[in-house]
Amino acid sequence: MDQNQNGVNGEAGDGFKTSVVYISANANFTSATTIGETNTTYEGKDLLIDGTTVTINGAHQFNSVHLVHGGC
Numbered sequence: 001m002d003q004n005q006n007g008v009n010g011e012a013g014d015g016f017k018t019s020v021v022y023i024s025a026n027a028n029f030t031s032a033t034t035i036g037e038t039n040t041t042y043e044g045k046d047l048l049i050d051g052t053t054v055t056i057n058g059a060h061q062f063n064s065v066h067l068v069h070g071g072c
Contacts, residue, residue, distance in 0.1 A: 023066045029054050 003014040025048035027041075037058030039054060046064045047054070048072035 023048055023068070025064075025066060029071070035060065 001014050001016065004011070004015050006013075008014075024046060026029045026045040028048045028050060029052055030050050032053050032055075034055040034057065043061055044063055046066070048066045048068065049060050051069035051071055053072050
């Protein structure tokens with residue numbers, strides 16, 4: 001691999017690093033959704049909101065809520 005593009009493969013400068021975030025979720029939202037006041041479907045669940053808007057009406061208890069790619 002020639003990451004520094006100097007024509008020589010395998011040098012120390014050719015190293016590549018990245019990071020990965022793993023999110024475990026029971027419910028994935030990829031389109032606009034409203035969770036109504038009486039909707040208990042997602043209680044105690046891990047929510048992943050991916051690039052969309054989820055409106056939450058009323059009091060709910062989720063285990064976790066993760067926002068990625070501009071989700072809100």
